[in-house]
Amino acid sequence: MMVQTIRVALFSAALLSAATVRAAVSDADDLSTCRLPNGIAVLPVAGSAAASGGVLLKFSNNSMSVAPLSAEGAALSTDDTIAKIRQSKGADLEFLSDQGGSLLVFAGRVTELGEKYLAELAAKKLDEPGEIRKSSRNFAGQYRMLMEGSVYLVRTTDEKWAMLRILDKSDTSMTIQYIYQPDGTTTFDFPKNPPAHYQREQKSPREIAATRPAMAPEAHAMAATEPASAARSVAAAVVAPTAASSGEKSDAAVSMLHGRSTAKETAASLAIVGTRPALDLTVETFATQRSQLIQRRLDVVALPAIAPTDVDRKAQAIAELTLLHADEPAVADILVSEISFFNPRGAAKDFSPDTFHPAFVALKNLGKPATAAVLKGLRKLNLDDPGDKSTDSPVYKIRLLGLVVRAIEGDDVAEFIFKREANKETDPKRRAIFEFLESAK
DSSP, X not given: OHHHHHHHHHHHHHHHHHHHOOOOOSEEOOOTTOOSOEEEEEEEOTTSGGGGGOSEEETTTTEEEOOOBOTTSOBOOHHHHHHHHHHHTOOOEEEEOGGGOEEEETTSBXXXXXXXXXXXXXXXXXXXXXXOOOOSSSOTTEEOOOOTTEEEEEEOTTSOEEEEEEEEEOSSEEEEEEEEETTSOSBOOOOOOOOEEOOOOOOOHHHHHHTHHHHHHHHHHHHTTSOOOGGGSGGGOOOOOOOOXXXXXXXXXHHHHTTOOOHHHHHHHHHHHHHSSOOOOOHHHHHHHHHHHHXXXXXXXXXXXXXXXXXXXXXXXXXXXXXXXXXXXXXXXXXXXXXXXXXXXXXXXXXXXXXXOHHHHHHHHHOHHXXXXXXXXXXXXXXXXXXXXXXXXHHHHHHXXXXXXXXXXXXXXXXXXXXXXXXXXXXXXXXXXXXHHHHOO
């Protein structure tokens, strides 16, 4: 009984740390010798105490502005705001506090480059990310799953690029360090200096925002012609004490769920238990934290993946849904919609769905819940519709989904299911799908 209690405590501690513990970085890049425009910006959430100074950041001049209004002076919807800013090119970025925080990139193109320093990417030609279009889950250009210490490449509305690193993130603001590339390329060539310690000043968001107007004009007036002054160096930055990244905690949590935790990860989780006054180890708490872990991965899976870093991140999120035993209908439905997502970095030399289609593997691992989701998803496809490419064609998706059912149910039961569904269908197009699957293996 005691062993079981300890396991539950560790399990819940890992989930709590992955979903709720926030740790800002302790070091930031020293950009004092960088000739590209750069700086540190605090992005307050609209409606917060510091928002009166503006919530929309423009990289080219480090300026903050308020959201545009209609001709009558009324507030615009988010979609209309995005459209108006794209047209005016008046801002590049906004921080939204929903679901742990997200970036709203008005040019619509953003990707994560990993948890690292900006200097690690100096002089490298970075892959341009694809456009994030509006969906039922996000606004156009909205990027979720923000991680402190991670670097992001974003397109600006003046058709340039900026690279930013998140230094601190809270419910009311986000602090970033960034470099702007005015030549339109995705190569940021600047001297690599050792990182500098970065201590968050104990100021309110209003006090931090009040210091911005004095810093921005001078910093960017010098950026294009001479090295940045000491006033723009990391010594003036605003960040929190040293702590492990939330990404590391998340990985540890997933490992512990399945008995794969290392001694280091287990010790880290025990340390978390020791630093908290008490842990609420109820089933309700456990379920809430698990739901948050799953939702964060679903947000990643729903994003388009064009750049290699996006593809890797999406494939990893799908794999972690399997580790979390995420067998909820909503998870299965998203995996069905992503069945043809292709990961070209599969380890095997010979092509197979298991190697190159992460959602295919995840659905097979779900078992019976996946069968119901596949049958529902098949009814949304049409054998006659063309596809942009072979792996995105309806026929290819239908074949993959049919193989999922065969892997879960076995050939005999699968053929019975396909025949049963074909006989039930009154729509000729849907019936044709199941008749096709009866003979397709």
